Every structure is written in structure tokens, then in C-alpha cells.
Amino acid sequence: MFIFRPLLISLGLLISANTLAREVNVTVPLDYGLIRNVLISQLFTGEGQSARLWKDGKECSFLDLSNPQIAGQNGQIKIDNDVHAKFGAKMGGKCMTLVKWNGILETLQKPTLDKTGTVLSFPVTSTNAFDSKGQKLDIAQLQDLLQQVVAPKLADLKIDLNKSRDDIIKTLLPYVPAEDSEQLHDAVNSLRFNGVKVDDKNILLNLGFKANVKPADTHPVDALSADELLQWQTIWQDWQASLEKGIDQLPLTNEMAANRDTLHNVLQNAGTAFEQGLTVDHEKDHDPVRQFINESWDQLAPLLRSVSQQLPGAESLRYLTLIAATDLMYEVESIGSPFGLEISANGLRKIVRSYIKHNAGQAS
Template structure:
């Protein structure tokens, strides 16, 4: 579950890092169920049709499959609903004789639970219910026992362990933190603790506490315009990202009211691409900065739709793009308190972010070259 752990805190702490000027920090980290589901499917339900075989006998005559999980919240619990296909049989020579075969729905209700240290969040199953396609409750003792023995432990195995997650969190966010704050960032990650975990209809709300040093920034450092090589790399990243988001938009299940927002999203993405390239290749004073102008007019509308679309991407991809959206949110929110982590909503800030992303995607590529200038 390392991807899920990183996802939770990379997104959450980027969005709340503005608290780094205080000493004792408590921040809410929301996590939508759709995003959690996409990661779980990517890691657990790896069979055809989003299937997980949670039990089988040694003779291949019996099995228990879960598939197509849906995650939601109900009465303060996480509810996971699975399609179930089960068969219990016995071997007769080279053949299997079926004794019991059943298909239906399994619902597990799981309580977000913190350990005494605040380091581990788990989801023990508190109750289950299973019923067939006609809504009739499962009453076959053998299958009820098998679900309790095999399915419940599998679904309850989800844990978010801060002790194991800290290296991933620190590594994921460090490229977005200024050098003068890198030591403070590692100290903050080492002090992370859960202090609350609640489930509601929309998702999990985690309370995370950490300690941060009250260090003043020395100001924003200038970042030069991109070289021709860097610009080509950025264009490749942007085109790949925009293409993935376009595909995700088509897969996203939106309400009738939200459907009209698809065209708006495409239009704003086109404006973003144009504004970003101007900002990466030219120097501008504040009132004429194309990146600042774009965010002032469009980001509040675009960011929620991008997050929704990102939940439709495979687990590894949605981690990358949600992190990018969250990092941009960070710059947008932090500027009002003086950019304490050395980030800013401007062409200069975008160039820093672009170089961090390029370094991650093209780690062995030299970036020397003629600089592009555009006024």
C-alpha cells in the first residue's frame, strides 16, 4: 500500500503546508473515496474485470472471488461493496463436483481506527452483510464461514503506516521545497502523527499533527527562463498530462449539471497551456505575468474538475497528476502569507516547479542549451 500512503500525504500535506510557520500544527487531510478506490483496484484487484481471488483450495475445485469494489461511507464507517463469486467443490478423480455455488453482493462496514501511538490507521471490519441478486440474505453456513475466514481479513488488511510512509512522503515533496527549508521539511515529516480519522459520505477526513520550525524565508529567488531542451521536455510532459486528463474526462461519471463543465475544462486547459508556455519562456513584471493572470481568473474553477478527472486514471498516474494539482494549489494558497516555502504564483514559481518535474521525468538528461526569450 505504499502508493496509497504516499498519495494520502503527498496531496494532503501539499495542500496544508502553509501552516509551516507555526510550531504545533494540526491539519485536516481529506481523501475522496474515488481516489482510494482507483489505487486499491490498481494494487489488489489485479485479475480480469477488477477481480481479486481471496481464497482457493489446492485442487482448484473451490474459490472465493471479489470484484468491482465500490467504496463509500455510511454512519461513520467505510463501506466496501463487492460482487462475489463463490464455489465449493470436491475432487472426484480428474473432475470437480460442485457442492455449493453462489453469486451476490458482499458489503463490509469498516471502522477507521488509530493505534495508541498515532502512527497506524487501520480499518477493521465491524459487520458484514451478503445477499443475492434478488436481495435475499445469504444463509449458507459454509459460505458465511468462508467469507469471515478469507474475505474479511483481506478487506481489513488495508493499513496506512506512517513509520513506513515517511521516506516516501519526504522524497515525494522535497523537490517542491526550497533548499533553505529542506531540513525543516524532514523534521516535520518525522513528527507526523494521526490524531483523528472520520468517514463521511464523501470520503475520509484525517487529522494529522506535526511540528514545524518557525523559520523565516530569505525571499523568492529568481529562476531563469527554460532552455530549449527544457522547453521541449516540458512540452512533452504537458502533452502527456493533458492527453491523460482528456481521456479521464471522457471516463468520468458526472451529473447532468457537471456535464456542461467538460467543455469549460477543455477551454481552461488550453488557456493554461498558452499561459504556462509564455511564463516559462519570458520575463514579466507582476501586473503582466501570464501565469498570475491565469490563476486569478481560472484556477478555482479548474482544480476541482481536475481532481475529479484524476480519480479515473490508473493508480500510478493519478498519484502523479493529483500531486501536480496539489502542488499548484500550494503555490496558489501560500502566496497570501509570503511564500514561506519559497513557492509563488508567477512565471518564476512555475519555472521552479517545471524544473522539479523535468528532473524527476528526465533524470539523466543534461539541460544545457540556448535559452528561449519571449516578451
Template sequence: MRALTVVCALLALASGATARELSFPLAVDYSLLQAAIARQLHVAGGEGVVWEEARGCRSLVLRDLHVERSDARVRVTARGRARIGFGLFGWCLAPVGWDGYVETFARPAVGADWQLRFQDLESHVYDREWQRTTLASRLWELLRGRVEREVGNVAVDLGPPVSEARALVRASVDPGRAGPVVAALETLHPTQAAVDDEGVKVMVAVDLPATAAVEQAPEPALSPIELQKWQGALEHWDAFLVFVIKNLGSIARRGDVRDDLLDLLLTSRHQLLTVLASGPTPGVDPVRQLFLDAWEQLRAIVRRGALQGGAEDRVVRFATFLVAGDILAALDAAGPGLGIEISADGLRRLARTLEPNYEGDPVAYSEAPDAALRELFQFHEPEQPGGGPSPGTWWWPGPGAAEAADVAPPDLAAVVRRLERWVPNDSEREAYRDAVARLLSDVAERAAEVNAIEARFRPVFAHLVPTVGWQESCWRQFVEKDHRVTFLLSGSGDVGLMQVNRRVWRGFFDLEKLEWDIAYNAGAGAEILAQLLNRYGVREGRGQVENGARATYSAYNGGPDAYRRYRLARVARTERAIDVAFWKKYQAMAAGRALDFVLCIQGWSPSRTQLSVVPRAATPNSCMRSRRSSATRTIEACHISIARRPIASFV
């Protein structure tokens, strides 16, 4: 909320036509302060000699340095040991030793030179039980001056990140409109420093020029080249976010940090789909709101994952990244008046604060599989079809499981070969249904195994995978278009049997295989569902396991933020219809009553008493009612699925 408050305040102040001084905070994290103090006290490597004379006869050694808040001051603590004696002819006479803790309080202050320092120091010394003793106090009278002098000499230089932020903002404004921005940047100056829970908050002021409100005439629609540039800006943003997430994830040891990074990535990509679906607005930066929406969550993850311990150079790099990004986010609130845009050059420069020596382009967009991204979030490559399934696991969507068990299951590789570019006619419908059922059963079993799905959720997952295929595509990978067979593709870029969105899951899977390999598409969908079940479905299914399936599908359809959508009271009508339709299908699948309905050949109207207590009118039925061959070769638009999301202009 901190950045949001700053942005709202700046927007309110920037709306007038009079030049004003605007203020916003920069947080200097305690980890950065700790690294600076440790360097000054020579304990950056763990243990350091702060003072030593007479060949060790007089010395002070500190370790385990820690910096935190104490009311309105900064508290610095360290474990230490000291020895004080009299050196004579190589001997240490009457040495007195101490082992305990040092505690120093200080008030932060910032100067016009952007140097953050400590003033009004107050120090104490304790024994190993954090108790004051007479001996320790006398020793400390001899040592206090040295420690306080060293702490007082600590200076955190905010100049480099502020300079980086200035260059970043300059790179984010059109050269023809750069004059007011450059003038405003030159007025950036610190005003005061205070302590809060994140660290030391340095207040920064900037003088914004007067920007009288001008009513602009409607701009013409974008040309094809401008449309391509507009889409490219969004792709640069996605590439930037992936670069930062991979950089942070490579050093984040905590599983919850990596989970939050995946949540951020998927949420941002679902928002990107919404922007694409809405289309461009002339004169509006498409990346600006995506950046502001993601920045607060990203900075919180950086603080937990990168600034909590670790090498000093890494802490400094990420601190520079945060300071530069905070300044950009704050000044961007004045974007309507200053013409600031989050450009590719700006994103590129911000990314390089994390990895100055990176040889590639951190905002280059590629649809190729990204092994590092997949490894970071422990996604598995869909396996190629092998032999037959485990005994008793072959599933089909109808009754008579005992009878089906007497029939030897076909070899999966042969099944997949048969499904290649297969658009079934009426006479092939049953064989096609059984082949897809066989494939979905296999990929569900494999995904459950490699993702270690809990035993009590295994039956749920076995029903979930084929139900999602039914909901998303009516079990179709291929359709006929203009008398040619092609892969099923929605207006928002969802591909094939499991309607895997190629923008949301960019880098996780091979796009060409998603399009033309039905086994790969099924495996990718099952992998996504397994990941979402473990992350969101399990927590929702603690009381009733079926809720795990409902939460997983809501997240599959709407992104991580939507995993509770199925049970919320206030949900958009279209989204409610999607979740209700899925739940009815899931219950039919679990009860063995899916039958030929999975192909959407005819209208499906399950009774309320059999499948759901939701009023029947709330669930649109499948629209394909004809048994004619042509009805099996296309998917009607009114089928309730992920394809009902707003249609993007560019896919």
C-alpha cells in the same frame, strides 16, 4: 473549494511569528481504495477466487467489487458465489451453493507509518435480489471470517506519495533557505482518517517554524538575464500543464473530460498572458499563483478522468500525483515564510509521478506544432488553398449578391498567391478587399464542414469569420515597418489577419505559417472559431442564434471563462467596448453593409436604428480616417481589437 479553503487557512495561520502545527487534508480516492481491496481479495482482474479447498468442493468467488461511502464508514460490495460440501475420495458430497452479494462496512484508520487500514468490520450476505435468506446466512457464518480477514489486511501505503511530496518541496526551495523547509517536512505526520464524498480524508499535520514578519526594502528591477529567467519559469509552467493534460487526455474516454482539459489549458494560458503583461515583481514567484489557480480544477478532472476505473498502476500513479500536488499546494500557502517556489525542477518531478519512464523533459518549452495535442482536442490543420468554392458560396462584404453571383470567382490558389506580402495602396484597395473576402469565405466554409457545425449556425459562422478578421486586424496580414513588409503583430503576441495568439495556441498551429502565410492564418482563426462555437456558442445561441456569434467572439478574445461576457451586467469598460464594437460590425456584415469599412480606411459610424440600440458613444469607431496610401499600410493602435489587451513585455 476544498484546496482553496486549506490554502486560506494555512495563510492565516502562517502569518504569525510563533511556530504552529498546521493541518490539511489528503483525499484518498475510492478508486484507489477499490484497487487495493481488489488486489487483496484477488479480484483485480475482474473475478477472483478468494478461498478454495478440496479441489473446488469448498470455494468463494467474488467479482464486480465496488467501494463507496456509507455515512461515516466505507462500504464494500461485491457479487459472489460460494459452494460448500464435504470432500471424500475425490467426490464432493452434499454441496450447497449460493449466488448473491457480499456487503462489508469498515472504519478507516491511519497509523504513524502512513498505512491506511480498515477496522471495526461488519459484513452481511444477500441473495441475487439483495434479500437476506436463512441458507445464505448459514453459509456466511462459515465464510465471514475469511472475507473480513482479507479486508482487514488491506493497507494503502501513503508513504511513497508523501516521500515524493517531500522531495518535490525540497526541489522548490532555494538551497540557501532550505533549512526551515527541511525541518518542517520532517514533522509531517498523519493524525486521523475520516470518510467524505471524495474518498477517505487523511488529516496531515506539519510544524512550521516561526517566521517573524520582516519589512523588506524594495528590490531593484530585474536584469535582462533575470527577466529571461522569469519568462522561462512561466514557459516551464505551460509546458508542465501541457504534459499533464496530454497524459490525462490520452486515457480519458469521456468527451466532457477532454472539454474540461481544453478549458483548463486555454484559461491558464490567458492568465499567463496577464502575468506577462503585468511584468515581473522582484522576489515574487510568477508560477505560484498559476499553479494554485489551476490545481483545484486539474485535480477534479484527474478524479473524474483517471481515477474512475482503469488499470491499478494508472490509478496509483495519478493518486500519487494528487497527493504530492495537494501537499505542495498546502505547504506553498506558507511560501512567504518558508521561501517555497514552484520551480522547474519541482514541476519536472511532479510530472514524472505520472510517467516515470518518460525519456524527454516534461517541462521543455517548444513552439513547434504538437500533433498529439491537436489530435487530443480534434483540431484540424488549416488546409492549403485548392480550387474554387462551392456554387453560390462566394461572399463579398457589400450589397448586390445577385450581381456578384454572375461573376466567376477567381481561383483561390491564385488569390492566395496575390495576397502574399501584399500591402495595398489606394488603387489596389478594392482588389485587396475582394481577395481577402474570397479567402475568408473559403476558410469559413471549410472549417464549418470539417467541424460539423450545425446547419442553423452555418450562416452565423459565415458572417462570424470575416467579422472577426475585421475586428482583429482590419483584414490585414502584412504591414510596412521601416520600409519593409512584415506580419501584423500585437504587443501581446497576436499574429496576422485573425490575430491568433502564439502563446495561447502554442502547439496547435505552425507559428511561422501563422506569421507569413495569410491563408494558414485565416484557416487557423476559422478553426479556432469553429471549435469555440461548438463548445460555447451553440449553448448560448439556443434561443437566438446570433448570440452564438457573440459568445464565440467573447471566448476568442478573453478565453473560455469569458464566453458569457457579452451579456453580463458587470464587465470592465474596455471589454464592454470590444464586445459592443464586434456586435456592431457583425450586424453590418450580416446586412451586407461592411463595404470598405473592413479595411478601416475611414471612420465608421453606423446609426443606432440600423445596427444597435447601444448608445453610439459606447462604441469607439475605427481610427483610420485618411484615404492616403500611408493610412492603408498601418493599423492604428486605437482600433478596438484583441490588441487592446495589456501589452506583454516578452513576445
């Protein structure tokens, strides 16, 4: 049960998109709120964010978990779940309740890497159950069920790099020049977990990767032709329409809802800056693409972090990817230019041409 697969894909995109020329280690913090969103979207899919983890064949006995709460504790993650359990027997065609128990199941789970550095798992190291008054569970049958059925299912959570490498490559390939596609494959295949730690707010994943890197090409790249610009405008209009719809559908609280206009404005400014970068020659110190990133990020990043806490699992992790990738941008460019690309008008022109060429190949 690969609960965290959407998370892995997002992390893979972040790391592979910023591959460097040497062995590089990057620490990526995974907020517990984001992990909880993923857990709910993948496992707690029943009514009221619940999961029925066991039932008998007569529908008279069952065990439900709900409302998971995740935190860090002494180097492990602690997951508290509401428990609703009932044991019954069928008599005269009806279920008679014999035992009913409500309380909290607390599991401590130790993030653990396998020997290859490609699988992160969360084995359970301890389980405790308490009723609403804080009294420990003393029902032997229910204790056995929690140990033998529930704990193994929670322990089956995994982040498996091997299951996402193809997805990472497929997603990134349209944006990478054809001559650098082999480098992309090598970079993704080198991706490994090098370490994992837990603090009060996050799981801290240390990821390592290798790739050859080109020095940044400072030679001017030709502006888009009229035909290329028309193709780009069609692509951007489709993207913008999708993003605008997504912004309008964000489930924001009243306090955050006022920031929809900010998101819309940033998107409009992006379209203007990108088209200027693609079509107009400019001095290096007045690069419209870089200026847009520099001027917008301080305003946008805190908003995205707040918004991400209110979204379902996969969507919230896309925001995490954007935030982390942009935070790393300056560090990456200080070392070199991944896949010969850079955050600039020059870099954008290369990316757009690669994407247009890829689309043309897909259509033929």
C-alpha cells in the same frame, strides 16, 4: 497488504509541500470514488474487477469477490462486494459442484489510528452476506470462510506514513533550495494523522505537521540567464510532451471528452505564463505566474474533479493532490512562505534554479 500506498504518497506530497511554521492541521477529503479506484488497481486485478481470495488445492472450490462499492455509514465505511463461491469435489479426475452461491458481502470497517498517529487501518466491525433476493446467507461453511479468510484480508488495508517518508522527500527535494533541505526532512518526519472521520461522500483525514517557515522574500529575483532559460525550455518541453500525451489518453466519456481542448489550452497558457515569469521583470500587481493561477483555477478545478473519477487509482490521486494543494495555496501564503517559496514569478525562478542545480548534480 498496503492497498492505499499510492494514496499516501499523494497526500504526503500535498502536506509536505505546504509545510508551515507552527503546528498546522489540514483536513483532506478522500472521495470514495478515488478510494475505490485504488482498491481496484491494487486488489481487484482479476477479470471483471475481481479478486480470488480463496481456493482449494484441487481447483474445485473457490471464492471470488468483485465490483466493490464503497460508501459511508454511521461513522464507518461500508464496502459491498459481489460474491461468487463454489464448493466441489474431484471425482474421476473431474470436479463435481456440491454448492454454488452468488450474493453480496457487506462489511462495515472502522477507520482507526494507531497510538503513534502514523498508521490508519480499517478493522472490520461486522460482516453480512445476502443472496440476490435479500435472504441472509445460511451456508455454514461459506459463512466461516467469509469470517476467517475474507474479512481479515479486507481488514488489512492500511495507510502507513512511515513507508512513504523517503518517497516524499525524494520527490520534493529537487524543488527545494539546498539550504532548506533539512527543513524539508524535519517537516516530513513531523507528519502525523491527528484524526479521521467518515461522512456520506468522503473519508476526512486530519493531518498535522510542523516546520520552520521563512517570511516571504519580496526582493526581486534575477531573471533566468540565457543558459538557464535554455535548460528550462528543455525541461518544460519534456514535461509538456508527457502531459499532452496523458491528456490525449485520458479515458473520458463523450460528455467529458469535449474538455480535452480546455486542458490542452490551459497547458499552453501555463508554458507562456511561466516563461514570461522567468524572463521578464514586472510590477508586483502584474505577476504573470500568479495571474495564470488566479485566472485558470476556477475553470480547471471542476474539470479535474470530474476527470479524476474516471481514472485508475494512482492517476486519480495525482489529480486529487493537485486540486487540494491549489485550494490550500492562499491559506498557506497568508501564513508564510513554505521553504522560502511562494506562488509567483519570484518563487518560480527559485524553484527552477533549484531543479536545474539538482539535475546538474545528478548528471555529474
